[in-house]
Amino acid sequence: MAGDRSATRFAEQAAALGAGAVDLLPADGLARRLEEAAAESRQLRVKLGIDPTAPVVHLGHAVLLRRLRAFQDAGHRVVLIIGDFTARIGDPSGRSQLRPLLEEETVRRYGEGYLEQAALVLRTDPEHLEVRRNSEWLEMDSGKLLSLLRLATVAQLLEREDFANRLESGKPLSLLELVYPLLQAYDSVAVEADLELGGTDQKFNLLLGREIQRAHGQPEQVIMTLPILTGTDGQRKMSKSYGNEIGLAEPPEEVYGKTMSIPDALLEEYYRLLLEEEPPPTPPRDQKHALAYRIVAWLRGEEAARRAREHFERVVVRKEAPDELPEAVLPEGPVNLPALFGKLLGLSRSEVRRLIDQGAVAIEGEVLPRGCYELPSAKLAGRTVRVGKRRYLRLRSAA
Numbered sequence: 001m002a003g004d005r006s007a008t009r010f011a012e013q014a015a016a017l018g019a020g021a022v023d024l025l026p027a028d029g030l031a032r033r034l035e036e037a038a039a040e041s042r043q044l045r046v047k048l049g050i051d052p053t054a055p056v057v058h059l060g061h062a063v064l065l066r067r068l069r070a071f072q073d074a075g076h077r078v079v080l081i082i083g084d085f086t087a088r089i090g091d092p093s094g095r096s097q098l099r100p101l102l103e104e105e106t107v108r109r110y111g112e113g114y115l116e117q118a119a120l121v122l123r124t125d126p127e128h129l130e131v132r133r134n135s136e137w138l139e140m141d142s143g144k145l146l147s148l149l150r151l152a153t154v155a156q157l158l159e160r161e162d163f164a165n166r167l168e169s170g171k172p173l174s175l176l177e178l179v180y181p182l183l184q185a186y187d188s189v190a191v192e193a194d195l196e197l198g199g200t201d202q203k204f205n206l207l208l209g210r211e212i213q214r215a216h217g218q219p220e221q222v223i224m225t226l227p228i229l230t231g232t233d234g235q236r237k238m239s240k241s242y243g244n245e246i247g248l249a250e251p252p253e254e255v256y257g258k259t260m261s262i263p264d265a266l267l268e269e270y271y272r273l274l275l276e277e278e279p280p281p282t283p284p285r286d287q288k289h290a291l292a293y294r295i296v297a298w299l300r301g302e303e304a305a306r307r308a309r310e311h312f313e314r315v316v317v318r319k320e321a322p323d324e325l326p327e328a329v330l331p332e333g334p335v336n337l338p339a340l341f342g343k344l345l346g347l348s349r350s351e352v353r354r355l356i357d358q359g360a361v362a363i364e365g366e367v368l369p370r371g372c373y374e375l376p377s378a379k380l381a382g383r384t385v386r387v388g389k390r391r392y393l394r395l396r397s398a399a
Contacts, residue, residue: 010035017070020276022200022225025207029222033194037076044076047193047221049134049184051083052110053102057117058245059295060229060238063273064197065121067226072128079130079191080118082111085138086183089176117249120299130191137190138183151215152182152208160204185209188221195222229273234263243351252296256308257316257390259292267291316389325384325394330377337361337373345391355388362386 014031018024037044048068050061068078087107102110115131122129140148157178158164166173181204188196188209196206203225210220228237231244238245246258262270264284270291271279279287289309296305314320328344337356338349345352355361357370363383381397 006035007031010038013074017067017074018224020226020272022227023203023223025223030195030224033222037194044071044194045079045130045192046071046076047079047081047188047191047196048198049081049083049086049187049196050114051087052107052114053087054240055110055113056240056245056247057114057249058238058240058247059274060231060245061118062121062248063226063229064199065118066274066276067197067224069121069123072123077128077130078122079132079193080115080122081187081191082114082131082133083184083187084108084111084133085135086180086187087111089180089183113249117247120248132191134183134187134190138186148182148186148212149179151212154178157181181205181208182212185212188213189216189218192218193221194219195224197224197226199228200225201228227269227273230266230269232258232262234266246295248299252300252304252308253311253315253390255296255299256292256305256312259295260288260312260316261389262288312390315392321384321386321392325392327394327396330380330395330397332377334374335377335380337368337375341385341387341393344393345387347387352387360388 010031011028013034014024014028018030024030033044046068048064068080072078084104084107087110088102088104111133158167160181163173163178184205185208187193189212193209193213196209198206203223206221206223206225210223213220230236231238231242232246233242233244236242236244240247246255248255250258259270267279267284267287271277271287275291275294280290282290292312293305293309296308311322315322326344328340331340338352341347341352341361342349347355352361353373356368356372359367359370361368363380363385365386377397380395383395385393385395387393
């Protein structure tokens with residue numbers, strides 16, 4: 001009877017930690033690992049690998065980070081792998097062409113930024129978080145690399161749907177991309193992972209990690225895949241490259257405002273993946289306010305959430321400028337607006353040009369015409385500028 005009660009307890013824990021997962025393989029694997037860890041008086045080692053190929057950590061990443069936090073709160077250790085080596089290749093998952101190679105300094109900077117942003121969700125004490133960089137073990141000698149490459153066949157790697165699609169459509173597929181899944185899988189060997197999390201697009205890589213662990217005489221990790229969050233455009237997955245992301249480190253007012261901009265059809269998905277609950281039985285606008293408030297509150301606290309809501313009501317609903325505006329000093333002579341506004345607001349020049357062409361940039365309430373990318377500094381000095389719905393600047397001359 002005691003054994004039955006114990007098995008039931010671990011099954012219940014596994015069900016709670018795996019709630020909402022798309023794949024949990026093997027099906028009883030997490031319950032068994034939990035039971036083994038308890039018998040050995042140790043924590044589970046729960047792995048997440050991230051290639052720092054962009055500077056922004058967004059709510060799409062937070063789906064995984066929040067699940068990692070649940071494992072931490074249950075007493076287990078998250079092993080967060082910063083793929084400073086694999087990022088130089090770039091994960092080919094879902095890609096139709098080879099990613100550009102990143103400079104080592106860029107990868108280092110992005111990796112540091114990722115850790116700072118992930119800390120908004122994760123516990124960072126050493127008992128519950130272990131941070132590793134896979135350059136520690138992937139900068140291996142040729143003998144070890146050749147031994148690793150022997151563990152998979154070309155036919156096996158080409159079972160990946162995205163690889164097969166590339167070949168079928170006549171698009172090039174580099175040897176680097178074929179090797180990538182093996183290198184990522186070896187991470188699980190290096191950190192002796194009990195369980196690995198990833199998005200549904202990572203299932204092939206996670207399963208390969210099990211095979212590489214088995215080949216190295218290790219117990220095979222349990223894999224858990226979670227759904228991929230749709231971006232604010234309601235069409236594609238959330239990604240900085242698509243411009244449809246809500247960044248964790250963005251100002252609370254931006255997080256609140258962007259959340260309010262999502263299509264009504266995404267509300268159920270956002271509540272389910274980010275809050276693990278159903279939307280309240282209220283009108284969509286009220287659901288969005290509640291969602292935006294909750295997201296800002298768990299990232300920045302209740303006071304930040306309250307101020308963000310007040311800011312939204314004042315600036316977006318009543319179309320008033322904020323009480324406090326960031327000030328920018330104008331250069332002399334003609335001012336390149338995409339360059340200036342992009343630098344001040346953390347936007348790319350192309351994003352600012354797009355906003356201007358969409359009629360979303362106004363100076364003292366006067367909307368800039370399409371293609372107006374340059375103005376004399378004299379016409380800007382002392383003026384208030386609105387970029388998009390929520391960003392404001394006050395411009396002053398250098399004199």
